Amino acid sequence: MFDFFKVQKVAKEIEKVQIAKDYENIPDISKYIKEVTGIDFEDQAVVFKSKVTSFCRTHKIESFKSCLSTLDTLPELKQELINYLTTNESFFYREVHQINSLVKTIKETSKSVKVLCAPSAKGEEPYSITIALLEAGVSASRFQITGIDISSDAIATAQKAIYNEKAIRNLNDSIRQKYFSRDGNEYKLNQEIKNKVTFICVNIFDDDFKRLGKFDYIFSRNMLIYFDTPTRIKAQNIFKEQLVNSSTSIYYGHADLTHEYKV
Ligand SMILES: C[S@@+](CC[C@H](N)C(=O)[O-])C[C@H]1O[C@@H](n2cnc3c(N)ncnc32)[C@H](O)[C@@H]1O
Known part of the structure; x- marks a missing residue:
């Protein structure tokens, strides 16, 4: 008999493998961001990967590789990623x-x-x-x-x-x-x-x-x-x-x- 739930579970597993495969080479993006902005994410590798993954998903970019190759050709996308990755916390009369x-x-x-x-x-x-x-x-x-x-x-x-x-x-x-x-x-x-x-x-x-x-x-x-x-x-x-x-x-x-x- 056709087991709908089993098929769904397998599909999810395939998706997981796919995501793991596609969202590789995060160091290339982190290197790129550091070269452009100076911001060093080396100590926050997990947070950085999760943020860039979520950014790619939102923009329907299927891999870090294509994200990286698009950044220099689409300045708006690059600006959006920079906006997303920077911490703009401040307040009046600080220090x-x-x-x-x-x-x-x-x-x-x-x-x-x-x-x-x-x-x-x-x-x-x-x-x-x-x-x-x-x-x-x-x-x-x-x-x-x-x-x-x-x-x-x-x-x-x-x-x-x-x-x-x-x-x-x-x-x-x-x-x-x-x-x-x-x-x-x-x-x-x-x-x-x-x-x-x-x-x-x-x-x-x-x-x-x-x-x-x-x-x-x-x-x-x-x-x-x-x-x-x-x-x-x-x-x-x-x-x-x-x-x-x-x-x-x-x-x-x-x-x-x-x-x-x-x-
Ligand atoms: C935490 S805020 C500091 C704001 C304020 N000076 C203060 O002390 O409250 C850090 C800011 O640095 C900016 N920033 C990071 N890299 C930059 C760069 N290469 N050029 C200009 N601004 C940058 C971020 O966008 C962020 O808004």
Whole structure:
């Protein structure tokens, strides 16, 4: 007699073997992502494989091999994979002592300054710097802030500037009321602050990044943690080149610099 359940079970087994066979050579994709973005997934091989497998299934790509060969010919797919693999976690007034130190330095000069946040993720950091400068009485005409990130999703969210409670948890009531309008669980940042920050989707390892020009201060927090040591050094050298004056500062996150290369 025709055993429907047995046939289904066999079909599932065949599918498993097929998937195992097709979704091979994950190291090639991880190498590609590292070469393009700097992000090193070596310590997260299982998570990386599961994410790329799910990405391939969603896009009906039948093997890692064809995924890899498609990435360079379909820039939108490559961008989508980068968006999917990057961690864009951030929040307002994160490591606020560094923001305060920047504000103090800027207050001590009368010059106009350009500040770069690379990476900016969803905008929390460049907007925090803007709010902190205004709160300290620095005129809006004295500073320009640029936020860049490799994730186009993060940049789109930054430009919308609508946040949840978690993202603004470090802000007191007075700052919330002054710079945000509340709509249910959402906090919309005022246009005045949004206008002060320019966002650009760019990879720090691309020539387009160098073409952004030079900055007086650079914030690069919580990105180098995803890179291996040689890539961290490469990124640090790129940032040094982007400074107007080598004596001004680059602010890294506390976990960004490997022990041997702390600056
Ligand atoms: C955890 S967020 C850090 C955001 C913010 N600076 C902070 O400290 O809260 C790390 C960001 O680095 C970005 N990123 C990773 N590699 C990049 C690259 N090669 N160029 C530009 N941005 C990159 C990711 O897209 C992600 O949004």
